[in-house]
Amino acid sequence: MSGIISALTSAADSLRVFDSALSNVQNNVDNASTPNFANQEVTLEAQKFSTQEGLAGGVGTGPLQSTRDEYAEQAVRSEQRQFGAFQQTTNDLNSVQGLFDVTGKSGVPAALSGLFQAFSAWSVAPNDTLPRQQVIDAATTVASQISENATALNTASQSESQQIGDAVTSINSLTSQLRDLNVQMQADFAAQSDPGVDAQLHSTLNSLAQYTDFTVLREADGTVTVLMGGQVPLVIGSQQHAISANSSGTQTAIRDDQGTDITAQATTGSLGAMVAMRNTTLPSYLSNLNTLAEGLADTVNSTLAAGQDLNGNPGAPLFTYNAAVGAAATLAVNPIDPSQLAAASTTAPDGNANALALASLASQTQPQLNGLTFSGYYGRLATQVGQDVTASQAGQDAHQQLLLQAQSLVQNKSGVSLDEEAAQLMQFQRAYQATAQMIVVLNELTLDTLNLLQPGVA
Amino acid sequence: MHHSPEKADAGLVRQAQVRVREARTLLARPSVRSVEETGAPIQAALGCLLTLRNSLRSAGAPPEPGELVAALGELRREILSANVLLEGAARFYLGWARLFYAAACGYTPTGEPATLVPAGRLSVEL
Numbered sequence: 001m002s003g004i005i006s007a008l009t010s011a012a013d014s015l016r017v018f019d020s021a022l023s024n025v026q027n028n029v030d031n032a033s034t035p036n037f038a039n040q041e042v043t044l045e046a047q048k049f050s051t052q053e054g055l056a057g058g059v060g061t062g063p064l065q066s067t068r069d070e071y072a073e074q075a076v077r078s079e080q081r082q083f084g085a086f087q088q089t090t091n092d093l094n095s096v097q098g099l100f101d102v103t104g105k106s107g108v109p110a111a112l113s114g115l116f117q118a119f120s121a122w123s124v125a126p127n128d129t130l131p132r133q134q135v136i137d138a139a140t141t142v143a144s145q146i147s148e149n150a151t152a153l154n155t156a157s158q159s160e161s162q163q164i165g166d167a168v169t170s171i172n173s174l175t176s177q178l179r180d181l182n183v184q185m186q187a188d189f190a191a192q193s194d195p196g197v198d199a200q201l202h203s204t205l206n207s208l209a210q211y212t213d214f215t216v217l218r219e220a221d222g223t224v225t226v227l228m229g230g231q232v233p234l235v236i237g238s239q240q241h242a243i244s245a246n247s248s249g250t251q252t253a254i255r256d257d258q259g260t261d262i263t264a265q266a267t268t269g270s271l272g273a274m275v276a277m278r279n280t281t282l283p284s285y286l287s288n289l290n291t292l293a294e295g296l297a298d299t300v301n302s303t304l305a306a307g308q309d310l311n312g313n314p315g316a317p318l319f320t321y322n323a324a325v326g327a328a329a330t331l332a333v334n335p336i337d338p339s340q341l342a343a344a345s346t347t348a349p350d351g352n353a354n355a356l357a358l359a360s361l362a363s364q365t366q367p368q369l370n371g372l373t374f375s376g377y378y379g380r381l382a383t384q385v386g387q388d389v390t391a392s393q394a395g396q397d398a399h400q401q402l403l404l405q406a407q408s409l410v411q412n413k414s415g416v417s418l419d420e421e422a423a424q425l426m427q428f429q430r431a432y433q434a435t436a437q438m439i440v441v442l443n444e445l446t447l448d449t450l451n452l453l454q455p456g457v458a
Numbered sequence: 459m460h461h462s463p464e465k466a467d468a469g470l471v472r473q474a475q476v477r478v479r480e481a482r483t484l485l486a487r488p489s490v491r492s493v494e495e496t497g498a499p500i501q502a503a504l505g506c507l508l509t510l511r512n513s514l515r516s517a518g519a520p521p522e523p524g525e526l527v528a529a530l531g532e533l534r535r536e537i538l539s540a541n542v543l544l545e546g547a548a549r550f551y552l553g554w555a556r557l558f559y560a561a562a563c564g565y566t567p568t569g570e571p572a573t574l575v576p577a578g579r580l581s582v583e584l
Contacts, residue, residue: 402546408487431494438500445507453523
């Protein structure tokens with residue numbers, strides 16, 4: 001009789017186990033679209049079988065095992081950071097690229113061209129008022145175009161400061177959520193193995209990864225310690241360490257909750273990209289524009305000063321600027337009378353030697369502009385901006401693909417045994433080496449073929 | 459119906475592009491198996507390009523190679539993109555291998571993760 005009872009008990013246990021497995025499958029299906037939910041697996045354990053002890057054996061459920069592979073999660077976060085950085089840089093650069101005309105038909109290049117044409121026309125009729133006024137008008141256009149570019153760069157820098165502030169607020173909000181999850185796990189042991197809490201935790205970490213670089217340490221009590229740049233604590237147990245941004249000066253500084261400058265830790269993610277844009281890229285563009293403005297104003301003014309105006313005086317300066325505030329932003333035309341422009345040299349007061357010298361500046365290389373002409377220097381700056389946009393867009397495209405790839409790797413379950421995992425890794429190595437070689441050959445063959453069509457181009 | 463040599467050549471580049479795109483799709487989800495399967499489409503793309511190169515060497519470059527050059531440029535971008543994905547997969551597996559070997563076998567005296575050599579297998583059918 002006991003044999004029948006234990007057999008029935010065993011059968012009932014088995015049914016319960018399979019019911020539990022089905023519930024788990026249902027839970028996985030229900031959470032298919034929950035962000036960062038990791039499928040849970042029911043582990044089955046053989047029960048002890050002993051006729052002497054009356055144990056009927058059968059099957060029982062073991063603990064739920066998460067298939068999440070922390071290593072793969074980390075790879076996703078790493079790609080998320082890099083993608084976030086490139087995406088941010090591309091957006092920021094796209095907004096300033098429009099300022100820099102590379103065709104030469106508008107903006108600063110067209111204005112420079114107009115100024116040198118005005119000098120040339122003036123040299124034909126050096127004593128006439130009309131061409132003199134045209135020189136002043138063309139100079140006004142150059143000054144306003146350069147000044148507009150500088151103002152737009154300064155506005156972009158201010159907008160960057162605002163965005164950095166917003167990013168810091170988002171980071172603090174996310175780390176506050178992580179702190180709350182830590183508190184939940186400390187208060188309730190079961191929360192550590194709750195797939196919902198786990199999904200929330202990973203989703204929050206992934207969101208944080210878009211902004212900045214950080215290391216996550218999983219503590220024994222299930223809580224996470226988050227260190228920005230691997231060093232600066234953002235969350236430790238139930239403590240959140242909020243960061244702040246200070247953009248009041250020319251450079252933005254990121255500070256920890258003790259006020260220490262941690263800008264060096266903000267190297268990647270969208271925060272890193274914004275800090276690099278505000279502290280390095282935009283100032284570099286502006287510095288080039290200042291060099292151009294100063295170079296142009298100084299060269300034109302010194303050429304005019306070396307000549308003689310219609311009243312027999314040395315020529316008055318055409319341009320003014322304030323180097324301390326920024327030559328490009330403050331470049332303007334001196335309010336002078338057209339007669340004060342010096343078309344003649346001091347040795348030939350009725351001639352046009354000085355106007356000719358000014359017209360020839362169009363094609364003269366300038367030592368203060370790295371040996372380039374004024375137009376050439378601006379063209380190089382515009383090209384640099386274009387190249388930066390292209391490089392950033394290429395990085396964004398590549399990391400978008402890599403992010404999708406990393407997300408697909410999270411779905412892969414790891415091997416079931418050491419042997420199988422080791423064999424798989426070796427198999428991957430062989431497949432990788434073979435494919436990499438073929439891709440190298442394919443790339444070289446494509447270049448060879450391009451060379452056959454366009455020798456020396458590829 | 460005869461196709462011009464330029465059109466035939468551009469067709470070969472397009473075929474190669476389709477094959478490289480297949481490889482890219484496989485590499486976007488880089489399991490060990492899918493990386494192994496990448497070899498076939500890449501080899502097919504190589505075949506198309508070899509045929510094209512031989513044809514160009516014997517017949518010479520077409521008078522207006524613009525379309526062909528553009529198609530090859532596009533192909534090259536696809537190849538570089540496939541390469542980015544392959545290197546991404548390699549970085550992932552290399553990192554995983556280091557963690558896995560270190561966890562499974564510890565470290566060598568020089569501090570490198572020790573390599574686990576999978577045991578040989580013998581299957582007997584009765």
